[in-house]
Amino acid sequence: xxxxxxxxxxxxxxxxxxxxxxxxxxxxxxxxxxxxxxxxxxxxxxxxxxxxxxxxxxxxxxxxxxxxxxxxxxxxxxxxxxxxxxxxxxxxxxxxxxxxxxxxx
Amino acid sequence: xxxxxxxxxxxxxxxxxxxxxxxxxxxxxxxxxxxxxxxxxxxxxxxxxxxxxxxxxxxxxxxxxxxxxxxxxxxxxxxxxxxxxxxxxxxxxxxxxxxxxxxxx
DNA sequence: TTAATAGTTCTATGAATATCGAACTATAAT
DNA sequence: ATTATAGTTCGATATTCATAGAACTATTAA
Numbered sequence: 001x002x003x004x005x006x007x008x009x010x011x012x013x014x015x016x017x018x019x020x021x022x023x024x025x026x027x028x029x030x031x032x033x034x035x036x037x038x039x040x041x042x043x044x045x046x047x048x049x050x051x052x053x054x055x056x057x058x059x060x061x062x063x064x065x066x067x068x069x070x071x072x073x074x075x076x077x078x079x080x081x082x083x084x085x086x087x088x089x090x091x092x093x094x095x096x097x098x099x100x101x102x103x104x105x
Numbered sequence: 106x107x108x109x110x111x112x113x114x115x116x117x118x119x120x121x122x123x124x125x126x127x128x129x130x131x132x133x134x135x136x137x138x139x140x141x142x143x144x145x146x147x148x149x150x151x152x153x154x155x156x157x158x159x160x161x162x163x164x165x166x167x168x169x170x171x172x173x174x175x176x177x178x179x180x181x182x183x184x185x186x187x188x189x190x191x192x193x194x195x196x197x198x199x200x201x202x203x204x205x206x207x208x209x210x
Numbered sequence: 211t212t213a214a215t216a217g218t219t220c221t222a223t224g225a226a227t228a229t230c231g232a233a234c235t236a237t238a239a240t
Numbered sequence: 241a242t243t244a245t246a247g248t249t250c251g252a253t254a255t256t257c258a259t260a261g262a263a264c265t266a267t268t269a270a
Contacts, residue, residue: 002236002248014204015127022124023228041247050230055248057228074237074246091200099119099194107218107266128258146217155260160218162258179216179267 004062004069009084012065017089020064021096025049026057030066030093031100033080040075109167109174114189117170122194125169126201130154131162135171135198136205138185145180 021027025047033039044054058078061067066085067078085093126132130152138144149159163183166172171190172183190198 014201015129015132018123018132018201019127022120022127024120025228027120027123049228051247052231052249053229059248060227071236071247074244076247089200089204091196092204095194095196095200096119096123099197130258154258156217157219157261158259164218165257176217176266179214181217 002071004071006062006068007065009065009081009088012085012088014089014092016064017066017085017092020060020066023057023060026061026066027096027100029057029061030080031097033067033078034082034097038077038079040077107176109176111167111173112170114170114186114193117190117193119194119197121169122171122190122197125165125171128162128165131166131171132201132205134162134166135185136202138172138183139187139202143182143184145182 021030028047029044032043036043041054041058047054058067058069058076061078062069065081068081070077080093082093126135133152134149137148141148146159146163152159163172163174163181166183167174170186170193173186175182185198187198
């Protein structure tokens, strides 16, 4: 059984989180995950990006501490580490996602 | 008399702002500017980065809409476009700077 | 007019990043 | 055992980025 490593909450860095969020693809992934709770990757095919590219973005999100990934069978279930992020960087995720909702592009 | 171009408030993009803030050097510049109000560059020599490198970072901050620069004599005066940012992306700058204050690194 | 000051712009470089296709891994279904 | 599924990892590429030194520009001071 494979296990995926995640950074500890205390080790999360603000700059890494901001960097992860500064990519439009990743920002919309996070937005989607927040909206749907848990989610496997199949929902993100609308990006018309290669599987390996999506995998890369999920990895960046995971390593920055933004998301958690668990394996269920052949599926990878992702979820936003919302509580931990809120406790480390209060208000950051909420304000970013709120501004993202109002975006033009 | 030289004049520096700035993006219009309405054209600011969330991802560009986040990207600009995701660099440690630029984040600390913004922090310093918020703390001091207006400021010329001379205060940032503590970074031990080349003049041209600092100039690059100020340019990135300016083009993302985070700061405004005016020229007074031979000095360049920078200030954070706080009100405009707050109106476009409410809470983002405040929460980021607050988290930055509590950082370990 | 000449020199000093403050910062930009240009050019170069090494590192990081977004992207993809191909090969691989692990689980589930037949 | 074979095949299908879901996603990772690897290798390559093209782009962007952080950095620096050298040359340049604009203003002020002498």
